[in-house]
Amino acid sequence: DIQMTQSPSSLSAAIGDRVTITCRASQRFSGYLNWFQQKPGKAPKLLIFSVSTLHIGVPSRFGGSGSGTDFSLTINNLQPEDIATYFCQQGYEAPFSFGGGTRVEI
Amino acid sequence: QVQLQQSGPRLVKPSQTLSLTCAISGDSVSSQIAAWNWVRQSPSGGLEWLGRTYFRSKWYIYYGGSVQSRLVISTDTSQNHLSLQVMSVTPEDTAIYFCARESTDGRWDYWGQGTPVTVSS
Numbered sequence: 001d002i003q004m005t006q007s008p009s010s011l012s013a014a015i016g017d018r019v020t021i022t023c024r025a026s027q028r029f030s031g032y033l034n035w036f037q038q039k040p041g042k043a044p045k046l047l048i049f050s051v052s053t054l055h056i057g058v059p060s061r062f063g064g065s066g067s068g069t070d071f072s073l074t075i076n077n078l079q080p081e082d083i084a085t086y087f088c089q090q091g092y093e094a095p096f097s098f099g100g101g102t103r104v105e106i
Numbered sequence: 107q108v109q110l111q112q113s114g115p116r117l118v119k120p121s122q123t124l125s126l127t128c129a130i131s132g133d134s135v136s137s138q139i140a141a142w143n144w145v146r147q148s149p150s151g152g153l154e155w156l157g158r159t160y161f162r163s164k165w166y167i168y169y170g171g172s173v174q175s176r177l178v179i180s181t182d183t184s185q186n187h188l189s190l191q192v193m194s195v196t197p198e199d200t201a202i203y204f205c206a207r208e209s210t211d212g213r214w215d216y217w218g219q220g221t222p223v224t225v226s227s
Contacts, residue, residue, distance in 0.1 A: 043217035
């Protein structure tokens, strides 16, 4: 099974900052890496799929990159509405697995 | 516009069976370009994939996670919904349960609103 280790578990940043969240997989895979944003009481919302493709309607300040075992989500020019918890997820091989989440605070 | 509307009990007693439904609108449960997943989120916030089903000339069902031996995923094409049963629940099954659509390019683009379930006597 592929394990996803996400870091940091939480971070505090200022409005306008650039924020980077990383996920490391326990084995190499390609393609099926998703990033989600979740706000309290809501379902996860897809931000990025296939490592780096922005989902429809997601602001361009969000970006994804990586390959092999190391992947990252970058938020440029952090905005107040970006306060949330972010999860990575591998959809490459069942059982599909999620990172532990990163809580982003201002 | 695809919408997933979940329903089910919010309180279940230990040893009982939890039954949840995810009603699909704007797509078909038997679509040959989508898969339908169940995920749960523990009170501490971690997400656990439970299983998926999809139709590609025949039905495929896969289970995962720590509780896969107690899970049953099913579909009803006449009602256009999918269901999840978790048998012999314990307090450790207390979680928010989500259904989610997965497209063939791997994007998990539509989610149900979540059903918070508490297992308690």
